Amino acid sequence: MPIDQRKPPHRPTPFAFLDMDRLRRNLDRMQMIADRHGVALRPHIKSHKSVEIARLQLALGAIGVTASKPSEALPFIRAGTPSLLLAFPIIEAGRLREMLAVAAEHATATTFILDSEAGAEALAEAARPAGRIFDVHIKIDVGLGRIGVLPMSSALTSLGEAVARNPKLRLTGLISHAGHGYGASSPSMLAQIARQERLVMLETRERLASLDLPLRLTVGSTPTVLATEDFSGIDEIRPGNYALFDLTAQRLGVATEDEIALCVVATVVSRNSQHYIIDAGSKALTSDLGPHSSGGLAGYGRVLLADGGDAETRLTVSRLSEEHGFVPRGDTDLPVGTRLLILPNHSCPVVNLYDRLVMGDNPVTDLAVSARGALS
Amino acid sequence: MPIDQRKPPHRPTPFAFLDMDRLRRNLDRMQMIADRHGVALRPHIKSHKSVEIARLQLALGAIGVTASKPSEALPFIRAGTPSLLLAFPIIEAGRLREMLAVAAEHATATTFILDSEAGAEALAEAARPAGRIFDVHIKIDVGLGRIGVLPMSSALTSLGEAVARNPKLRLTGLISHAGHGYGASSPSMLAQIARQERLVMLETRERLASLDLPLRLTVGSTPTVLATEDFSGIDEIRPGNYALFDLTAQRLGVATEDEIALCVVATVVSRNSQHYIIDAGSKALTSDLGPHSSGGLAGYGRVLLADGGDAETRLTVSRLSEEHGFVPRGDTDLPVGTRLLILPNHSCPVVNLYDRLVMGDNPVTDLAVSARGALS
Numbered sequence: 009m010p011i012d013q014r015k016p017p018h019r020p021t022p023f024a025f026l027d028m029d030r031l032r033r034n035l036d037r038m039q040m041i042a043d044r045h046g047v048a049l050r051p052h053i054k055s056h057k058s059v060e061i062a063r064l065q066l067a068l069g070a071i072g073v074t075a076s077k078p079s080e081a082l083p084f085i086r087a088g089t090p091s092l093l094l095a096f097p098i099i100e101a102g103r104l105r106e107m108l109a110v111a112a113e114h115a116t117a118t119t120f121i122l123d124s125e126a127g128a129e130a131l132a133e134a135a136r137p138a139g140r141i142f143d144v145h146i147k148i149d150v151g152l153g154r155i156g157v158l159p160m161s162s163a164l165t166s167l168g169e170a171v172a173r174n175p176k177l178r179l180t181g182l183i184s185h186a187g188h189g190y191g192a193s194s195p196s197m198l199a200q201i202a203r204q205e206r207l208v209m210l211e212t213r214e215r216l217a218s219l220d221l222p223l224r225l226t227v228g229s230t231p232t233v234l235a236t237e238d239f240s241g242i243d244e245i246r247p248g249n250y251a252l253f254d255l256t257a258q259r260l261g262v263a264t265e266d267e268i269a270l271c272v273v274a275t276v277v278s279r280n281s282q283h284y285i286i287d288a289g290s291k292a293l294t295s296d297l298g299p300h301s302s303g304g305l306a307g308y309g310r311v312l313l314a315d316g317g318d319a320e321t322r323l324t325v326s327r328l329s330e331e332h333g334f335v336p337r338g339d340t341d342l343p344v345g346t347r348l349l350i351l352p353n354h355s356c357p358v359v360n361l362y363d364r365l366v367m368g369d370n371p372v373t374d375l376a377v378s379a380r381g382a383l384s
Numbered sequence: 385m386p387i388d389q390r391k392p393p394h395r396p397t398p399f400a401f402l403d404m405d406r407l408r409r410n411l412d413r414m415q416m417i418a419d420r421h422g423v424a425l426r427p428h429i430k431s432h433k434s435v436e437i438a439r440l441q442l443a444l445g446a447i448g449v450t451a452s453k454p455s456e457a458l459p460f461i462r463a464g465t466p467s468l469l470l471a472f473p474i475i476e477a478g479r480l481r482e483m484l485a486v487a488a489e490h491a492t493a494t495t496f497i498l499d500s501e502a503g504a505e506a507l508a509e510a511a512r513p514a515g516r517i518f519d520v521h522i523k524i525d526v527g528l529g530r531i532g533v534l535p536m537s538s539a540l541t542s543l544g545e546a547v548a549r550n551p552k553l554r555l556t557g558l559i560s561h562a563g564h565g566y567g568a569s570s571p572s573m574l575a576q577i578a579r580q581e582r583l584v585m586l587e588t589r590e591r592l593a594s595l596d597l598p599l600r601l602t603v604g605s606t607p608t609v610l611a612t613e614d615f616s617g618i619d620e621i622r623p624g625n626y627a628l629f630d631l632t633a634q635r636l637g638v639a640t641e642d643e644i645a646l647c648v649v650a651t652v653v654s655r656n657s658q659h660y661i662i663d664a665g666s667k668a669l670t671s672d673l674g675p676h677s678s679g680g681l682a683g684y685g686r687v688l689l690a691d692g693g694d695a696e697t698r699l700t701v702s703r704l705s706e707e708h709g710f711v712p713r714g715d716t717d718l719p720v721g722t723r724l725l726i727l728p729n730h731s732c733p734v735v736n737l738y739d740r741l742v743m744g745d746n747p748v749t750d751l752a753v754s755a756r757g758a759l760s
Binding site for chain 1: 395396397398399430452453455472473475476479499500502503525529530531532534563651653654656658659661663664666667668670671672673675676677684703704705706707708710719720721732733736737738739756757759760
């Protein structure tokens with residue numbers, strides 16, 4: 009039975025409301041894209057942090073999951089993901105101890121990333137007591153200017169050689185994240201960034217051809233994956249946000265408002281001459297304006313009416329205290345007690361504020377945010 | 385033994401590090417101010433959300449605590465606070481059910497706030513099955529433009545009369561929060577806001593003199609309380625942030641950098657030509673620029689070196705991904721692996737990201753963030 013997002017469950021507000029119907033459509037859409045282009049889908053779980061949602065992704069055909077931090081990966085390994093890519097550079101061997109033990113217990117295949125010789129040494133040191141040879145990908149900076157080696161640098165070839173020589177490491181791929189796509193102002197600019205990422209990755213593999221190793225190319229962010237039709241030469245995509253979407257995805261033109269599967273349900277608790285005051289503030293919505301400190305959105309969330317209110321109404325959360333949000337009234341006249349739906353600027357850090365995603369009136373149907381707060 | 389904040393414990397980064405020595409000094413300072421001026425101190429626990437820290441505040445002389453939401457109040461009632469002020473307007477009786485049961489079990493005195501007749505009715509409805517008469521304060525809007533009745537409005541007197549007539553309610557006070565003080569650009573402007581808050585509250589009580597009720601005046605925010613020397617006529621202050629402080633408190637001139645008791649410890653995991661990349665992003669630091677969407681601070685946190693690095697070094701987190709922070713290198717040259725201390729823009733929402741506040745190498749000394757994520 010499809011859920012009408014505009015009739016959220018009657019639970020104490022504020023709460024994070026997951027529209028399972030929209031979520032399933034979003035998951036289907038991405039798996040179909042991956043299947044159509046013959047690329048593997050390895051979704052990043054940082055967006056939903058939910059073992060239940062990861063199970064849906066795996067059931068549809070995802071080959072495994074991507075996580076950022078070792079503690080974030082644990083519940084997904086315990087839940088039986090067949091393989092896990094840890095897409096954050098490990099520079100201290102000890103940080104992997106627990107994750108390696110749990111992965112061994114569950115026979116989970118693991119892949120690590122690195123962008124420095126210090127990282128290669130840390131991974132080799134972690135592999136030694138485990139009696140293992142680690143599969144590793146070299147991170148390539150395709151334009152975000154964050155982690156990763158520059159594709160045309162001498163650092164790339166010397167790092168590639170160092171990893172290939174290391175008996176505890178097996179160089180299996182190159183990995184990129186075109187997060188600068190979040191700064192795009194049009195779908196065509198996004199498509200251009202996706203094209204550039206693909207070409208850079210192909211060229212970078214070419215630069216390492218002398219190593220004579222089969223290197224997988226794994227790319228992806230939700231916006232770039234959805235803005236392109238050309239995946240030739242790419243082996244794997246790792247979008248995360250697509251499961252839930254948000255106002256940023258809509259701003260970028262890769263999702264419609266009707267595809268946003270997460271909202272925060274709040275209540276008008278007071279009103280003054282200028283504003284409705286709602287019971288959701290920065291601790292319920294975050295102060296995030298967009299991924300990677302991108303901007304382009306006004307305020308801290310778009311406000312829709314719940315419970316059969318005027319479906320056309322759109323207001324904005326303009327200001328946040330910790331437990332209160334300010335919503336300019338415009339020409340509306342809503343009574344205290346009105347329930348509102350807040351579509352978030354950026355779903356991923358919002359989910360991280362909640363222990364549960366609510367789906368219905370009965371808490372038994374809530375989804376646990378299994379990796380909430382798993383930062384290290 | 386005083387803790388040297390610049391030598392944080394060796395725990396997996398990022399983590400929230402509490403400097404207990406600074407915390408104790410901050411708690412002492414505020415209690416001394418309250419004692420010197422003969423006002424009761426009822427700290428807001430929304431900043432630390434920790435039962436252990438509330439116990440320290442009560443042991444020093446706080447008469448009880450302030451909380452925002454009913455679920456946030458629960459651990460503090462269970463821990464034995466003698467009284468609790470719930471400083472958020474309740475507009476639906478059912479929302480108090482659990483809190484009332486737990487407060488009855490622990491014989492905790494409770495006070496509620498309201499700013500509308502709908503709120504008065506909801507509280508009276510909640511009092512009825514409990515067989516109780518509720519102590520209530522009317523919230524006064526002294527300039528933030530958030531919740532509260534305007535002091536010179538006819539709404540004030542009619543609400544006062546309605547509450548006084550209601551057999552389930554006992555009007556015991558007037559409450560304000562001068563959160564607009566966070567927009568001040570100088571200590572003298574803050575002092576002026578504090579003065580105005582005090583005068584408005586005295587006048588407002590005067591306007592309700594015909595009710596012939598003894599009304600307590602409870603005011604407070606950390607900046608206004610610290611910027612004034614005149615509390616005459618005020619009965620109670622409710623600062624919260626003073627326990628931890630942050631860059632906002634320093635910007636406002638009410639705390640020094642050495643008094644900031646909370647920081648996030650992070651590690652440089654990569655570096656490129658422009659930035660150090662650290663393992664703390666928006667999920668470890670929040671994207672908050674200041675309370676009530678105030679601004680005036682550059683970036684997402686001030687960076688100091690840990691572990692004996694140059695004590696004079698100050699850098700800034702300029703950009704946040706979810707799990708990575710960008711720190712412009714300036715003229716420094718720090719290796720991958722360097723540990724950093726990040727002083728937060730706004731401590732309160734940062735604490736809310738963590739289950740534990742770290743004090744030492746052994747997790748047994750961690751303080752639980754008892755009310756983390758308690759939003760409803």
